[in-house]
Amino acid sequence: EPEVTQTPSHQVTQMGQEVILRCVPISNHLYFYWYRQILGQKVEFLVSFYNNEISEKSEIFDDQFSVERPDGSNFTLKIRSTKLEDSAMYFCASSTLAGGFSEQYFGPGTRLTVT
Amino acid sequence: EDKVVQSPLSLVVHEGDTVTLNCSYEVTNFRSLLWYKQEKKAPTFLFMLTSSGIEKKSGRLSSILDKKELFSILNITATQTGDSAIYLCAVFNAGGTSYGKLTFGQGTILTVHP
Numbered sequence: 001e002p003e004v005t006q007t008p009s010h011q012v013t014q015m016g017q018e019v020i021l022r023c024v025p026i027s028n029h030l031y032f033y034w035y036r037q038i039l040g041q042k043v044e045f046l047v048s049f050y051n052n053e054i055s056e057k058s059e060i061f062d063d064q065f066s067v068e069r070p071d072g073s074n075f076t077l078k079i080r081s082t083k084l085e086d087s088a089m090y091f092c093a094s095s096t097l098a099g100g101f102s103e104q105y106f107g108p109g110t111r112l113t114v115t
Numbered sequence: 116e117d118k119v120v121q122s123p124l125s126l127v128v129h130e131g132d133t134v135t136l137n138c139s140y141e142v143t144n145f146r147s148l149l150w151y152k153q154e155k156k157a158p159t160f161l162f163m164l165t166s167s168g169i170e171k172k173s174g175r176l177s178s179i180l181d182k183k184e185l186f187s188i189l190n191i192t193a194t195q196t197g198d199s200a201i202y203l204c205a206v207f208n209a210g211g212t213s214y215g216k217l218t219f220g221q222g223t224i225l226t227v228h229p
Contacts, residue, residue, distance in 0.1 A: 004157075035217070043158070043203065043219040056216055091157065100146030100165075100207025104217060106157040 002026045004107035006092050012113045013082055021077045021110045023092030032075045033093040033104060034067065036060070043091070049075065050098060082114045117142045121204050121220035129228050132194050136223045138204030139186040146209040148180055148187050149217065153201040161189070161202075194227045201225070 005024045013019050025032050034046040047057040049067050066078045075094075079086055089111050093104040118141045128134055140148065147165045151158035162171045164180035164187060171178050175194075180187045191198055201224050205217040 045216040099209040103163045108157045
């Protein structure tokens with residue numbers, strides 16, 4: 001069964017460093033998303049992406065964040081200068097249709113620890 | 116602001132019991148409601164509901180949506196220890212010209228004892 005994959009599973013970085021989280025969405029999916037979950041809190045939407053453009057972003061997704069689809073398979077989330085409060089589990093998701101017409105499938109997540 | 120509230124926050128039962136998990140929502144431009152099961156890491160998709168009153172079933176799990184009263188329930192019958200997990204409810208807000216986003220509830224932690 002096709003699945004969303006993410007690497008690395010755990011990333012430890014120092015405050016102020018740049019990190020890139022990688023995702024390979026399901027191959028026939030066209031819509032891609034990043035969510036995060038701070039320990040003990042709700043899963044929160046960060047950004048949605050379609051046709052090489054951001055379609056929506058939350059207030060969390062400030063200038064320190066960027067997303068890219070560098071080739072036909074990878075989808076990346078970059079945090080330019082990490083802060084302690086960026087420590088969280090980051091989930092990538094993908095779907096065939098947008099706008100809630102199809103379910104989103106989630107990857108296993110990358111646990112980011114900023115020290 | 117979109118809001119999704121789940122209850123109870125946690126539930127402890129014994130194998131064989133039946134449980135009902137609740138999800139209420141306040142979302143502009145509602146499109147669909149989704150249930151996920153979260154064990155160690157990734158939320159795993161269970162159901163997507165878009166129409167009121169139509170029950171969706173998968174084995175011992177079932178779910179239904181009430182768009183008039185703005186809630187959904189997830190039922191699990193004959194629970195097993197493998198059902199122990201966090202159950203997440205999420206609502207899709209197809210707002211404006213965007214492709215929409217999922218707003219999640221805080222989850223219900225279900226623990227099933229042998």
